[in-house]
Amino acid sequence: MKFKSIGGSDSVTGSAHLVIDEDGFECILDYGMFQGLGNETLSRNQHLGLNPHRLNAVVLSHAHIDHSGRIPLLFKNGYKGPVYCTPGTLDLCRILLLDSAHIQEADVRYVNKIRKRRGQDLLKPLYSVTDVERSLKYFKSVPYNNWFSLNANLKFKFIENGHITGSAAVELQWQSPAPKRMLYTGDIGRYHDLLLKAPQPFNAVDFILCESTYGDRLHEPASNMEAQLLKIVNDVCVTNKGKLFIPAFSLGRTQEIVFLMDRMKTKGLWPDVPVFVDSPLSSNATEIVRRHHECFNGSLTEYIQTDPDPFGFNQLHYITERADSKALSDSAAPAIIISASGMADAGRIKHHLFKGLSAAINGVLIVGYCSPSSLGAKLLNGATQVKLFGEPVEVKALVFSMMSLSAHADARELIQYLSCQEAATVKTLYLVHGEDTVKTSFKTRLQALGYSDVQIPQPGVTYTLN
Ligand SMILES: [Zn+2]
Numbered sequence: 001m002k003f004k005s006i007g008g009s010d011s012v013t014g015s016a017h018l019v020i021d022e023d024g025f026e027c028i029l030d031y032g033m034f035q036g037l038g039n040e041t042l043s044r045n046q047h048l049g050l051n052p053h054r055l056n057a058v059v060l061s062h063a064h065i066d067h068s069g070r071i072p073l074l075f076k077n078g079y080k081g082p083v084y085c086t087p088g089t090l091d092l093c094r095i096l097l098l099d100s101a102h103i104q105e106a107d108v109r110y111v112n113k114i115r116k117r118r119g120q121d122l123l124k125p126l127y128s129v130t131d132v133e134r135s136l137k138y139f140k141s142v143p144y145n146n147w148f149s150l151n152a153n154l155k156f157k158f159i160e161n162g163h164i165t166g167s168a169a170v171e172l173q174w175q176s177p178a179p180k181r182m183l184y185t186g187d188i189g190r191y192h193d194l195l196l197k198a199p200q201p202f203n204a205v206d207f208i209l210c211e212s213t214y215g216d217r218l219h220e221p222a223s224n225m226e227a228q229l230l231k232i233v234n235d236v237c238v239t240n241k242g243k244l245f246i247p248a249f250s251l252g253r254t255q256e257i258v259f260l261m262d263r264m265k266t267k268g269l270w271p272d273v274p275v276f277v278d279s280p281l282s283s284n285a286t287e288i289v290r291r292h293h294e295c296f297n298g299s300l301t302e303y304i305q306t307d308p309d310p311f312g313f314n315q316l317h318y319i320t321e322r323a324d325s326k327a328l329s330d331s332a333a334p335a336i337i338i339s340a341s342g343m344a345d346a347g348r349i350k351h352h353l354f355k356g357l358s359a360a361i362n363g364v365l366i367v368g369y370c371s372p373s374s375l376g377a378k379l380l381n382g383a384t385q386v387k388l389f390g391e392p393v394e395v396k397a398l399v400f401s402m403m404s405l406s407a408h409a410d411a412r413e414l415i416q417y418l419s420c421q422e423a424a425t426v427k428t429l430y431l432v433h434g435e436d437t438v439k440t441s442f443k444t445r446l447q448a449l450g451y452s453d454v455q456i457p458q459p460g461v462t463y464t465l466n
Contacts, residue, residue: 033070056081162197245362273336278339343377357395357396362397
């Protein structure tokens with residue numbers, strides 16, 4: 001058995017790991033899109049790194065675009081085999097991959113207008129909506145904890161890992177040339193997620209392909225989130241009578257924030273302030289999260305016994321139509337507006353911020369990681385003026401942050417996740433999905449715990465798993 005990382009081994013994006021068995025059966029674990037790599041992004045996404053005609057199966061850990069985003073490209077280039085994923089991942093891929101195609105088509109239209117004026121060659125999107133629709137027909141759902149045979153030699157099962165709805169670690173087992181097991185962690189979630197079950201332990205394995213995004217840091221403790229949020233809402237919306245803007249990822253963070261509010265409403269703590277989730281993708285994602293009870297943790301399962309809709313209360317409104325979004329932007333009434341994107345760099349949140357940032361009665365609440373050059377990061381760093389749609393905008397609104405909500409395990413949780421293994425019996429632990437400095441620091445930590453062979457695989461290099 002051999003494995004080769006095509007992406008996601010030298011960065012936190014574009015995850016794709018090819019496994020090839022003794023008979024040449026090729027299976028790819030994830031086939032994600034590279035994001036945010038500047039000028040390199042397009043060329044890295046265009047380079048397939050494998051022959052789609054030789055590929056036999058895709059096994060997908062979860063629906064995030066950096067893990068699933070290039071699957072339609074495989075089909076566009078001749079792949080005709082199955083894509084195995086959990087039922088939750090399948091539902092989410094339907095909306096996230098279509099959204100990805102829509103964004104690419106819109107981006108290319110915009111860029112091509114400029115290129116045409118300059119007499120340059122026109123660009124094409126990586127794939128279209130039609131490519132996505134065609135590939136979705138090949139997706140097959142496999143429930144958690146059920147072994148599924150890929151061929152006579154190789155089988156896998158999905159194990160819950162608490163990262164997003166439908167997310168899973170993939171345990172692979174093969175017989176030839178000798179019986180062995182490997183675990184691909186996917187992205188590992190949290191042990192005290194607001195909504196999802198904790199990551200589940202796995203069988204003793206010989207090899208581990210482990211993510212390491214936060215292998216060198218600890219998250220803020222998640223205590224007092226309700227009190228924190230309530231104080232911000234009271235200050236901005238009740239005392240100032242202003243608007244509170246919350247840029248949030250459509251999937252995950254939006255539902256967590258809405259659930260926090262729903263829970264406070266149930267407890268009678270919520271002030272009389274309307275909440276708007278203004279994003280068609282967030283509305284659709286919420287519908288899917290709501291449906292997949294199998295991913296709910298114990299306390300959410302208990303909660304829905306008394307409140308069957310943890311993502312809905314009478315002051316909460318989901319907005320899909322652009323006209324309604326514009327009317328909300330124009331209104332002067334106090335409100336909370338939750339909208340994508342999480343870094344405030346795209347989507348409808350930009351329009352709300354364009355109108356609202358210069359009013360001192362308003363507030364912005366950042367609830368997730370923002371890359372250094374993003375608008376969210378500039379606001380967090382205290383910028384007094386930012387550029388939106390090419391125009392300067394004064395920042396007079398108050399800026400708050402609540403960074404305890406992360407979908408990724410921190411260093412302590414990664415160690416906790418691996419603690420189901422006897423370190424000495426794991427032959428090799430490969431670190432993927434992390435920045436180089438993080439992987440090096442996490443490697444030292446793992447070696448101290450008794451993992452004798454910890455490797456950082458290089459992209460394109462083939463490793464033997466014997
Ligand atoms: Zn992810």
